[in-house]
Amino acid sequence: MTSTVDPFATGAATPARVRVTALDAVRDTLVMSRRNLRRTVRLPQLVVFATIQPVMFLVLFNYVFGGAISQTLPPAAGGAYINWLMPGIIVQTLLFGASQTAIGLTEDLVGGVVDRFRSLPMARSAVLAGRTLGDLVRNVGVMTLMLLIGFVLGFRAQTSWTGLLAGVALALLFSYAISWVMATLGLLAKNPEAAQSGVLLPIFPLVFASSVFLPTTTMPWWLQAFADNQPITHVVNAARGLMLGEGALPAGHSVTGQVLVALAWTVAIGLVFAVVSVAMYRRAVQ
């Protein structure tokens, strides 16, 4: 160190923020998301959670159920369960991954890190926005891995590359909206243990009572009524329509119509929970 500056001298020329601008908010969000991504890459259990677990689901579902199920699928699946499964399991993986938003946030809350952030002249929204953005970037990585393994297992989009990419993009957008739900749940749960059970528990029935793994037509009427109308089914159907064509959708649905419904759900969920969670985060300072 050639510096002769006294590190402990106070009040030197620090460009102090007097108020936080929109540009500051963007910068802070990027700083925070980079921090969260480092953590994701360096925490072994998070790496396993993000890579091995979803790949295992994909491989097991494909080989264990594929043989029996492929006979009953619509022709749009091209006779291979992996084609039907892929759009669904992508959404399932993203949902499970989004739960990390809640758990990571509660870890910061109990560890005192959030207190530090709150005492800094940074954008209030950046703590949550940085976390959801970091999770989105992680999800892009997980998605790439899933698609690679899927191709190895024989997955082929029956429409076009554009359809495939559009389906993936829709799933990622939905996962981003769900991250805001998870941020809200994390702020409610307040500690990692509560977040773990409080978040993962409801995800399981929501994922299974949907069109993620199978068409809903063989479910009992009451379950089908729920499954057909919940957002996960709408998003999975839209992604499936984009990747496999209109024949993969329930009778009477068009791909465009299904995509619009999925987008409406995604935007509504994202907006509502972004507003709610940021308000909750701010109000914690009372």
Next chain:
Amino acid sequence: MSTAQGAITGDGAPAIIAVRDVVKTFGAVRALDGVNLAVPPGIVYGLLGPNGAGKTTLIRILATLLRPTSGRVEVAGVDVVANATAARTRIGLAGQFAAVDGYQTGRENIEMVGRLYGLSPRQARRRTEEVLDGVDLGQAADRLVRTYSGGMRRRLDLAASLVGRPPVLYLDEPTTGIDPANRMELWGLVEELVAGGTTVLLTTQHLEEADRLAARIGVIDQGQLIVEGTADELKDTLGGSVLELATAEEHETTAVQVLARVAGDEPAYDAERARLRVRAPDGSRTLIAADDVFLSLTGHPTGQAPPAAAEAHPGSAPQGRPGQPAGAGHTPGGPAARPASEGQRR
């Protein structure tokens, strides 16, 4: 912005931390019940009190983490409620729990905080080098923090709070749970900081810590600042200290002779409790005496909630073991047992 409250400290200097009639309620609980505080710049101000007294609540309000229910708070001339962002540029906070990321390196932790203070990437890098060297973590800068010892984490936490060169630093029980060597090192850092012009508000349960570092001490209990002044002033309110010694019975005679010579007063033997007691000689202002001040003011030892049934032994009992917040021989009572809200507060 001028000091709108016109808060003046005991020395007649304008206060850098000014707290006026602050009340904070959580539901039915009054965590702070009308606190007034004026801290002059450039000193360590020690805030003493048992758990639940309101120390941390006050720090959290001063650090913009909580809003007061009523009352006004200004730090470095800025109202922390009305202008929280500006206040945050003037403060640093190091808490009871080292709020650093185990899965980032020391350098990454500090750079991140620098960026969040609004420094450019280059400024943040340069400042990070400075503060890491300052807390003697330059060598460990590129290690993941999860490999750091508890003392290193505390120093990193302190470094993080210094990135923005804050004129006011809050240390909430900075040495709780760390070993004596690291405590000494942290004390040294705090002294360097104050020499550099920083004002430090320190909460602690260790009276030794307050006596060693703090130019002024405030005792907070049940949400109120019940007394404040210099350490010596606080000791004076007791009207002389009493030294109490536990001895083996067979050494009693020897001990009495030795004590009589040292203290210049005749020791008395308390048979019931097997203790020798003697008035401390004038001018021997030991730190341990502060423990007694604290005890006689709040009626319960530091670090403990008010006891259900306080024993009523007259006098107080310093023991020869510094840093022990709740020694066995400490009992409430004594000549200055009344809350000294008048007389000391100015």
